Structures are given as structure tokens and as C-alpha cells.
Amino acid sequence: MNFQNEILLNIKIENLSYEGLGTYRNEDNFPYFIENALPGEIVDIQIKKKNSRFAFCKVIKYHKFSPQRNFNANDKLMQSGSASIAMLNYDDQLKFKQDYVKFLFKRNIHFDDIKNILENPSPWEYRNKLTVFVKFIDNKIVLGLYEKNTHNIIEQDNYDLALKPIQLIFEWISKNINNYPLIKKQVKFIESITVRHSNFSNQSLVIINSSNLVDIPHEFINDLINSNTSIVNIIQNMKNNTKISSEKYLNNSTFIIDKIGEFQYKINWNSFFQVNNYQVNNLYNLLLNNLNLKPNSIVIDAYSGIGSISLKLAKASKFVYGLEIIKEAVENAVENAKLNMIDNVKFICGDVNKTIKNINKNVDVIVVDPPRSGISDVFMKSIIEIAPKTIGYISCDVKTMCRDIAILMQEGYELNFLQPCDMFSQTHHIECVGILNKVAS
Template structure:
């Protein structure tokens, strides 16, 4: 096998034409057989770049000069786009974003040699009519910057906080709520965490598209702090849409946002959201898709791929709070949801009760362990839905599925590389790839979701 030798050196100036986009939204320039990644450039642009890092199989560079621009380059909406790093593709026209996301999936399939001519199986990306103001949740760290309360996001790969007053992909109510709470914290001189100083660490806000209500979580290093009660009172009075306020206590210094303990200080324990005609009650730590409007598109595609007639037994192997399981239960005979996080299963069972759905059963545990026990009890799944984390499906679960051989497997993936790699295993072991449907769950970013249908070959 031919090895790749990177010949460029740090500091080299190189001219060339950008070939494609990489998995993180960076431009890919191929120079004398070498791959160079450059953030902020677009396919077709002729550029001059300066090499900043040389690795074993690739190099990284920064843009020095754009010699010719792409006709698809557009003005960005965000004031801190270049510093924030939360979005990667705002500078690309949205229709072209959809094309490039399909190309990312095709490239992954080609790299892993998943199937011959993958473009025949990979459909056009399903996007949004209005690809802005779609995120229903924000988690912003808080910083005391010379007496000014600042909220925002840390720059990619650093501990520098970029102040964000308005994020164009967040629902407007989210921006308003966090800005208002920041001002109240500053006016009351509520203590803000910093090294040895105890106090507020982060503000988390989730907005319901269904009801308009807002759930607020204040993350603090201590349960009691100066002006706490007055802070809660003013948030309630000055932001009427806030239906509940929670306090999460995080005492350790890990980079994780959440601590172990959460208490409700004001209002309801849950916030309600709807997908289709199903109502979900969400506790502060409950995982829920960040783009409810596009989630309905995603789940409709899952339902389409499952091809349910009302007679099928379905296993949802990574069920979370039961969103997919409850969506499919309307057209299935029985749905079994499996999730390793106990709190999520509690939420799933409650959501089933709220919606009077009786044909679901939720179990705590790893799917690769629980599924064999279900089979031993006589459960014979016709359809298995997989919606794993970015790392993909656990190897033992793949082995278990190849053993029980359900008629259809619907694989929902947020990582084209992991998807392409694992589909190759299923195809080699007796499953036929029917199609791949890319879905744009996060416009303006490089992320792409896929719904895949595989059918058993008898």
C-alpha cells in the first residue's frame, strides 16, 4: 500500500484551487498529491494559503489571499462568525450547503468502499425552508470580564470566551432570555464563578416551539449564593415566558457543563414540546433534538423506511427519552425501547403515559445485552432502529443483529464516516442497502444526519 509523504513545510506559501469540503467544513486543497485543510474557503475558489501545521498524512493552512471567489459565497449573518466556531458554513449559499453535505456522505462511502457507485444510493439532502432560528436550546458559560457579565461560547480549541449577543441559529426567545438574565445578574451583582470564587458558571435556556414557554437552568458551583432569591424573582417578573427555573450544582472543575444535582427553584419540573401529535415532557437534563421542526422530517423518514403496517414488532436500540419509539408506536404492533441512561427511560415511560400509548416497553441497559434477553423471551423484531452516538453502533450489537437478522434495519447516523464503515459490515453479512437519505438537521454547520434503510437478503 502506498504511503503518503507530506512534503510541504510549515510556513510554505501555496497557491491552488479548493477541491471540496472536509467533514468539519474546511476546504480541501490537493497539492502534488498532498491534502491540505483550510478553514473558511469554498470549493472552486483559487487561493493562496500559508501552511501552519504538518501532520503525517495531511497539512493545515490559513488563507492568505483569495485569488478568485466562489459564486456561491454569501455574506454571513453572525457578527462573531470567525471567532465563535459554532457554525462552519454560513459563508456558503444554503442550496450549496445541501449539495456539499450529500458530497460528504458520498466521500465517506467511497473512502470505506462501502458500496460501488454510492451516489446511486444517496439521495438529495432534505433541507429547511428557513434555515435560521431553529435551535431550541443554548448552553452559555458566564464570565465576569472587568465587571461586565459576558455570556457566549469558547473559541474552538481555546479557553477564550466569545461574547454572543445574538446567535442567528438560535430561536429568538433563547437569545432574549440569556441576554436578559445576564443583565439581571450584573445589576444584582450576583457572584460569578472564577477559579477560587464561587458562583454562577453557566446559563442554559430551552424554548418550546409548541407552547412558547422557556425552561431556564442556572449552573452554579454552590447551591446558595448572594441574591439568589431576588435573581429568581426578577427572572420570573421580567421574562414572562419563563415557565420554570432550575439550579444545577457543579462543584468540580471538569470541562463538562452539568453537575450531578439539579433542583427546581420555580415553576414546573418539565417543559412540554410536541413532535407531530405527540407531547413530550422534558426535564432539564433530558436529551431532545435541538431542531424540532426538522426532527419531524427526520422521524417521518424513519417511519417511511420502517414501512410499518401495524403488524410489526420494532426495537429502538438507542431510544433516549422515547422520541422515535413513540413516533413509530402509532403504526406498529409493539415497540421496545432500550437505553443505557436510567433517567431517560423514566422520561420515556412518562411520555408514553402522557400520550396514552400502550404498545411500548422501555428497558434500561446496553442494547447488545438487552436484545438477546428479549429474543430469549420470544420477541422477534421485524424492524430494528439504530440511532447511536457519533462513534457508531457497538460491535457486540452488530453481532447480535446479524444473529437475529430482522427483516429491516433503519440506521440513523450523525457521522458519515462511522456510518459508511459499519454499513460495509452489514452488506457483507447478508443485508442489502436500499437507500441513504441525508437530512440537514443543523443548517449553517458541517453536520449532516442520515436515515438508512437496509433489508435482509433471504
């Protein structure tokens, strides 16, 4: 039976799911997840997708609004999933995230001493990197973001989450790209455009991501450069199966210089770097202020990337080992240590599950900032074998963080500090800092 487009009338929204979807259960306890709907609101909904376990829906009419609703939210950004909880007033976003972390840790490990969430000093216009997708629709090049769970492009009027210079670059491209026939002829090869910007150095990189080499006309390049003086290079990133090559249009500069706190970082066009400079500095300070590092501390920074945490750790300890699997990130990290005149850090390239076994020093502290999947079983075993006095855990997924901390508590660690941080405002994503200490036998 096809339930798509089925309509339910006068539904009262009960709660918000972790992903920021309104929830409703019918008399059979069947769950409905509704986009852009808040607890207490009364709405008519249309089913977009339904299976035997749940249904996804959209609102077609509001009968009653919640006092928590932000009526100025960017609807097109919300449709793309890029701003999944922008319909909530900012104070209510913070409460939503705080309550979720508290619920998760209290239910799973009976821990409820959670510090108040660190609010974002700039809840909008904070992203230093943005990727926008490109499609040819009705004989016109369209830039936008994918509608959530589809390949439909939603053309955007603005990109409120990005830093202002990034918004201005995309505004110019959207307005002018159709004036260049050579680009229109080859647009099927262009998948997306990425812009990353440093407010510190006022430098921008524009990366054109394509499936094949595209002949970008010099007129377009010159006009784009003249429209925004922050652009230091335009790079074409060509993906051919697993091979990636790049072509530089202006010069050999494939990086920008950015800053977190007192440290400067060289960031290549394809480097991973936290998207919110201001808040990540606050996050790192939370970690450092609660690790209680000593001048003789030996530290491992796992998943160290370009060294953004390692350098701060090195300044407060005797020596730091940074473990990272991506070769280019390790090369960046070495350069960043030199740039900041830090010499008590060593970056090791390789799978952290293996490289950690080669560190024979007595390690006092291990800091982990793992991917969303959390700490792997193999790496967890290594942590337990090393038995550091202190573990610092930065997480971008509180579910896997809670799981990992539960394992560490079974191995003789005590959770002494936990604080959520609003790194990605207008979205349901939560960053968290936890500190665990080994309990004396």
C-alpha cells in the same frame, strides 16, 4: 522549528474538507486546512498550528471570492465552530452534504442510489436548546461561545441558530448580568448557562451550570422572569466530581412539554431531545414511510431515549420494545407513553448490548439511532443473531453509518433506501436515514 504565524500568499483553495475547511496542497502534497475559505477563492493565509502531517490556518486577506459565499454569515458564530459552513449559501450547503454522502457510500459500498437531501424548512433559528459559556474578563462577566479548539470565549452579539425566545433570554442576561454585584462576586463558579424552549407550549427552562452552589440573588431571578414570560423555572445544576445535584428557584417544575408531529413529550431539564423539532418530525416520517411496518410487526427501538421514535413506531405496529441505558430517560419515556395514550410499548432500562438478549419474541424490525461512534461490536452481533427482516438506521455520523451498513451487507442485508437530512443547518453535521432488508436465502 516553529511554523506558527508563518504566512503563505496567493493560495488558491482547492476543495472543502468534510468539516467545512478549505483545503490546499503545496508542491510537496502537504495539506493545509483553512477556516472560512471556499473552493476557487484566492487568499493569503496564516498558520495557526502545524505538525508533520497537516497545518491549520486562517485567512488574513481575500483576493478573490467564490460565488458560493454568503456575505451575511455571522462571523463570530463561525469562529466558535457553531456554524462551521455558514459562509456557504444554503443551496450550496445542501449540495456539499449531498455530495459528501454520495462520495462516501459510492467509495465504500458501491451504493449511489441516494435520495436528495431533505432541506431544513428553517435553516436559522431552529435550535430548541443552547448552552452559552460564562467568563469574567476585565472585571466584566462575558457570555459567549468557545473559539474552536481553544478555551477562549468569543462574545456573541446574537445567537442566530437558536429559537427566538432563547435569543431574547440570552440577550437580556448579557445586557443585565453585570448589574448584580453578588453574581459578579461568585461568577468564577458559574461555568455556563443553558436555555431550552418549547415553541409548542411556549415554555422555557433556564439552567445555571456551576461547580459550586451559587447564591443567585432574588432580584436577578425576578427581573429575568419579568423579562420573558415563557420562563417556567430557573434551575442551578451543581457538578461536584461525578455527583450532580440541582436547586430549583421558582417551583417544582423541572420539565417542559414539547411536540414532534402528533405526539407530545415531557422533557426534563437534563433530558436528551433532538434540537430541531420541525426537521426531526420530517426525519421520523422518512423512517416510518419506508419501514413498511405491518399491524403485526414486533419492533425493537434501540437507544430509545425519552421515546420520541418509539411512540411513532408503536402507532404503526403491534408492539415496540424501547431499549435505553439512562434511567431518567426511561422514566420520561414511560410518562410520555401515558401522556399520548400509547400502551403497546415497553421501555427497558439497561445497556442495550445486554437488554436486547432478554427479548425472546420474534422481532421483525430493529430501529437504531446510535451515538456518533455507531453500533458497537457486541450490539451488531446481537442484531445479526436476531436477524430481523428490516433494519432502520438513523445516523448522526455518516462515516460510522457507512461502516456499519457494510458489515450488515456482508451478513445478508441489502440497502434499499438512503436519504440525508439537513438537521443542523450552517454546520457540517449530517443526519441520515437508511433502510436495510434481509435478502432471502
